[in-house]
Amino acid sequence: MGPFGAAILFLVIFFMVRGIIKAFDPKPTMYGIPEAEMQRADGMTGQQFEAYCMKLLRDSGMFPGARFSLTKTTGDFGVDILITMPDKSRCVVQCKRYARNVGVKPVQEIYAGMRYYGAARAMVMTNAEFTESAEKLAWSTGVALYGRGRIKGIIEQIRKREVERLKKERRESKHDSRPE
Numbered sequence: 001m002g003p004f005g006a007a008i009l010f011l012v013i014f015f016m017v018r019g020i021i022k023a024f025d026p027k028p029t030m031y032g033i034p035e036a037e038m039q040r041a042d043g044m045t046g047q048q049f050e051a052y053c054m055k056l057l058r059d060s061g062m063f064p065g066a067r068f069s070l071t072k073t074t075g076d077f078g079v080d081i082l083i084t085m086p087d088k089s090r091c092v093v094q095c096k097r098y099a100r101n102v103g104v105k106p107v108q109e110i111y112a113g114m115r116y117y118g119a120a121r122a123m124v125m126t127n128a129e130f131t132e133s134a135e136k137l138a139w140s141t142g143v144a145l146y147g148r149g150r151i152k153g154i155i156e157q158i159r160k161r162e163v164e165r166l167k168k169e170r171r172e173s174k175h176d177s178r179p180e
Contacts (some may be wrong), residue, residue, distance in 0.1 A: 034152035049097035078109030090119035
């Protein structure tokens, strides 16, 4: 076998190995297994958890075309995340990384923050769950509650969407790489 034959053999082997690696090496999704993600959130600081919640909400697709911003750490009237929709309506979010269930105080604060910012919607997000009193107050004020279980559901939806996107990319990649 001459140098030309060796080069061709090298290229054939190279592309075969590359194809095998692509077939068996799925790209990692942005989010891990929901419970593992929540355990990771349990170890975050309050500010890290706020940034994480903002990213989750952005990636969830619940607010298409919206602008997301974190508020300053003090003097924010109980609002950690401000979401502005394309029609200029707003949603305010308070994030609580707690080791215990969240009571009524954050619900009261975000309701007041909703009024202060002129928002149409308000929510409280936590890595824990909510007390029965917090749930009752949220129901009567229209504040949405996103506890551990509901956040895990958001993570799972994002993961499923990401897996489907990656499968589609892989199918298109295989289709594009076929000789004509």
